[in-house]
Amino acid sequence: MNNSNEIIEQYNAAVIGSYGRLNLALESGSGAAGVDADGKQYIDFGSGIGTNSLGYADSAWADAVSKQAHKVQHISNYYYNSTAAQFATKLTAMTETDKLFFGNSGAEANECAIKIARKRSFDKYGDRNRTTIITLVNSFHGRTVTTLSATGQEHFHNYFFPFTPGFKYVEANNIPALREAIDDTVCAIMFEFIQGEGGVIPLEQDFVNEIFALAKQHDLATISDEVQTGVGRTGKLLAAEHFGVKPDIVTLAKGLGGGLPIGVCLTRGEYASVLTPGTHGSTFGGNPVVCAGGLTVLNRLSDEAFLQEVAAKADYFRRSLAALPRVKSVSGIGLMLGAELDGVAAADVLQAALEKGLLVLTAKTKLRCLPPLTITYEQIDAGMAILKEILENA
Ligand SMILES: Cc1ncc(COP(=O)(O)O)c(C=O)c1O
Structure with missing residues (x-):
């Protein structure tokens, strides 16, 4: 398989540039963890903009x-x-x-x-x-x-x-x-x-x-x-x-x-x-x-317990996000959350997170999170630790 840089170059040569893409070639994944072409792992707080609802390659x-x-x-x-x-x-x-x-x-x-x-x-x-x-x-x-x-x-x-x-x-x-x-x-x-x-x-x-x-x-x-x-x-x-x-x-x-x-x-x-x-x-x-x-x-x-679990994880996610440094407020419901930041641009946080192995999104000036519904508490903690480090040093 080609490495990330080769894939990105090949793609850009053949695909119309209608997106501001990040330098990331995702090639596989499992649950809320993606893997790029060079084997680097990413915790995914974006799920393909809220689309991989069950995470990457759910086996069922x-x-x-x-x-x-x-x-x-x-x-x-x-x-x-x-x-x-x-x-x-x-x-x-x-x-x-x-x-x-x-x-x-x-x-x-x-x-x-x-x-x-x-x-x-x-x-x-x-x-x-x-x-x-x-x-x-x-x-x-x-x-x-x-x-x-x-x-x-x-x-x-x-x-x-x-x-x-x-x-x-x-x-x-x-x-x-x-x-x-x-x-x-x-x-x-x-x-x-x-x-x-x-x-x-x-x-x-x-x-x-x-x-x-x-x-x-x-x-x-x-x-x-x-x-x-x-x-x-x-x-x-x-x-x-x-x-x-x-x-x-x-x-x-x-x-x-x-x-x-x-x-x-x-x-x-x-x-x-x-x-x-x-x-x-x-x-x-x-x-x-x-x-x-x-x-x-x-x-x-259709399993009520699954939705209750989503709601419980969402509550945990929201509290973790709100407790991060430089987070002024958190908006949204469930696992659709936006964090308003103080003194740091969401786009810069997104880029720094990518380098440290975390995928997040932005919406206007906010940092936006739409993780897969199947994300684990451990993955939430690991992603928040990355954000904490970035925001503390911003
Ligand atoms: C609320 C809403 N409506 C419509 C769309 C468009 O969806 P699609 O990109 O699948 O056409 C989006 C995509 O972000 C959306 O968030």
């Missing part, structure tokens, strides 16, 4: 994936498959939703949500102007042209003009602004319960209540983007459970496949029958290999 997950790959890998959406059927049945039951659409990414799940909300509005009101979707300032919903439009951050609305019209941005937790934004062009409100890329900022309960009250009053679709907050990340299957609400449409991706590409758009009630044959599709959607991996994730999460 890898067995299910490889077993399915030996049976059938892809069938097209003209046909049916038992693994995809089981996955959809289990996920809709666990999330108390009615039906889902299968895609491959968070952005694709959100595109589907936007299409369902707009079509439902048009079907019901026959009004081509009742199409506006309110999203929140500082949100992040994806990288396609439409989900960039939905994203309430101006710096994403650049270069790729023209952007999809029909989005209106309201400051999170600002109830008067939300009320003010509603007019007869609005058909939906879309939000993250915790703004992830925006800096790990949870919504306030009162604001969430207002979203749902206004949606009911004006017959608007509620769309929760749980691409990052879902699938056990917050110690519950869905972050919505912390807020006691049931959105009409819920999108999931990231951790759902345990590291394989999947994005689903879950729907409740009338929203489940909006899309009819020919109105939406995705070649790889419902891929049996991905669904086999996803079923392993769902089986693990």
Whole structure:
């Protein structure tokens, strides 16, 4: 095998440079520990941005994936498959939703949500102007042209003009602004319960209540983007459970496949029958290999003890993070945490941590942690010791 430098050089020569990458070539791993091409170990507080929910190469997950790959890998959406059927049945039951659409990414799940909300509005009101979707300032919903439009951050609305019209941005937790934004062009409100890329900022309960009250009053679709907050990340299957609400449409991706590409758009009630044959599709959607991996994730999460353990570890993680030098405050819920630092840049801490064998993330000015749900207490301690050393000497 090539060493890290050779891999990095080879990759950069052939792959478009759309990311600011770190000098790390990960080649294997187990649980919350990754190994690079030179054999160096890393404790992973990032899990591929919240995606390797069961850690690296979980053995039950890898067995299910490889077993399915030996049976059938892809069938097209003209046909049916038992693994995809089981996955959809289990996920809709666990999330108390009615039906889902299968895609491959968070952005694709959100595109589907936007299409369902707009079509439902048009079907019901026959009004081509009742199409506006309110999203929140500082949100992040994806990288396609439409989900960039939905994203309430101006710096994403650049270069790729023209952007999809029909989005209106309201400051999170600002109830008067939300009320003010509603007019007869609005058909939906879309939000993250915790703004992830925006800096790990949870919504306030009162604001969430207002979203749902206004949606009911004006017959608007509620769309929760749980691409990052879902699938056990917050110690519950869905972050919505912390807020006691049931959105009409819920999108999931990231951790759902345990590291394989999947994005689903879950729907409740009338929203489940909006899309009819020919109105939406995705070649790889419902891929049996991905669904086999996803079923392993769902089986693990359907054990209440597993989620309780996630919540307990999250509590420990949060307290450990808050106790570190230079940590001013910790935000987030469960294993989705952001630390505001005093007098040191999160990006510098990330780089120093990498050198010492710890992978962390940043979100805006914060240090961000999204470890695998399976991380051990020992790994949490070992990662925190690295951060402590860096922050003490910063
Ligand atoms: C809340 C949220 N929505 C959507 C996305 C886009 O997901 P994907 O990169 O899988 O398209 C992300 C990715 O970070 C996200 O955090």
